[in-house]
Amino acid sequence: SAVISQKPSRDICQRGTSLTIQCQVDSQVTMMFWYRQQPGQSLTLIATANQGSEATYESGFVIDKFPISRPNLTFSTLTVSNMSPEDSSIYLCSASSGTEAFFGQGTRLTVV
């Protein structure tokens, strides 16, 4: 199994600002993903973080709004840019090596 550390665990941000969320895995993994969970909803995939290349975004998510980096096999960041109250959600990092997927504890973001 993989242990995933995600930080910050929560934050309250002003609209128009940006927040970068970090995700550290305790072992090398093949795949890393970022998900969003809006209040009272299920999880939706934002993008697949590709090591050394641009992330692959799902429909409805764009790089300018959610830039993602993955400089190596154990670390990734997600930035939520130019935030609005509609971005208030839980953001979760996930890692997998092709079988079972594991999740970080999530970042609870509130935009005011």
Next chain:
Amino acid sequence: GIQVEQSPPDLILQEGANSTLRCNFSDSVNNLQWFHQNPWGQLINLFYIPSGTKQNGRLSATTVATERYSLLYISSSQTTDSGVYFCAVAGFYGGSQGNLIFGKGTKLSVKP
């Protein structure tokens, strides 16, 4: 893409009761996982079960891949079992191999 349906959406139990949660999916999958999301938003891995049956204490799960459904059994429920239970699957095809598609969840409340 694959559709994932969970039932029931809400479930209220008295402590000590047993329950069965169901997950139907619309296509063949190479990954199926059950998660418990606690009140703080953290996703806890319960089972990685693309097929077959597994048991872990009071919890067990069965996936019948040929009929495209999975069941999660909770026996002798406790108040700490409260939360949202998610079923998530990954298909064999698609641009983002390995990423999970989540159902809408079953919200379980166990009353003392």
